Amino acid sequence: MGDDRKVARVLLDRRGHTYAEEAGISLADRPAPLYQLLVLATLLSTRIRAGVAVAAARELFAAGYRTPQTMEAASWQDRVDALGRGHYRRYDERTSTMLGTGARLCLDRWRGDLRRLHREADGEPGTLRRLLTEFPGIGPTGADIFLREAQVVWPDVRPYADRRALSGAERLGLPRSADRLAGLVRPADFGRLASALVRVALGEESAGEVARAAGR
Numbered sequence: 001m002g003d004d005r006k007v008a009r010v011l012l013d014r015r016g017h018t019y020a021e022e023a024g025i026s027l028a029d030r031p032a033p034l035y036q037l038l039v040l041a042t043l044l045s046t047r048i049r050a051g052v053a054v055a056a057a058r059e060l061f062a063a064g065y066r067t068p069q070t071m072e073a074a075s076w077q078d079r080v081d082a083l084g085r086g087h088y089r090r091y092d093e094r095t096s097t098m099l100g101t102g103a104r105l106c107l108d109r110w111r112g113d114l115r116r117l118h119r120e121a122d123g124e125p126g127t128l129r130r131l132l133t134e135f136p137g138i139g140p141t142g143a144d145i146f147l148r149e150a151q152v153v154w155p156d157v158r159p160y161a162d163r164r165a166l167s168g169a170e171r172l173g174l175p176r177s178a179d180r181l182a183g184l185v186r187p188a189d190f191g192r193l194a195s196a197l198v199r200v201a202l203g204e205e206s207a208g209e210v211a212r213a214a215g216r
Contacts (some may be wrong), residue, residue, distance in 0.1 A: 015196040045142035056086030068103035098137040123156035152191035168197030
């Protein structure tokens, strides 16, 4: 366990930032940042590099589309153009449509506030996943991405480790269990650890280099 904790500490030191942070989202339990996380999860759900999805999210937010109101008010072409500036070109037209439709659903179903979704689910991960998959472009993978990042501000969801995070843990020789992984770090750091493990799974961070730095 001591060696595992050292690996976790090294990983946090090297890659201890979430994808939301990388996208410029100041994540908090408030409507705008939670909606921005939903947008990011939508973009990360497609078969495209995570770095491109993050860049596209940053372009959408820079264009002012940070709330469901502003996302829906933007024209379809304006959304396509913002995605293109982030080099999100393979799926830009379909994604622009999904973002517009999803914004309207957020407004109609949740009055623009995903805290209502959280309350309706009573923080239960299975119910949260089901409700999130009602958004266009958010399948099981997208719901996992959202909850993996949202656990930073929704502590009742912790510890949440999706398939990719557990795959990264396996590459590092760490436990393939969210509960056991949670024992390696402070509760407030688990969301950052989960994102760092995903980076290992995706090849953004070398498992071998992390292990060597930890003395394994």
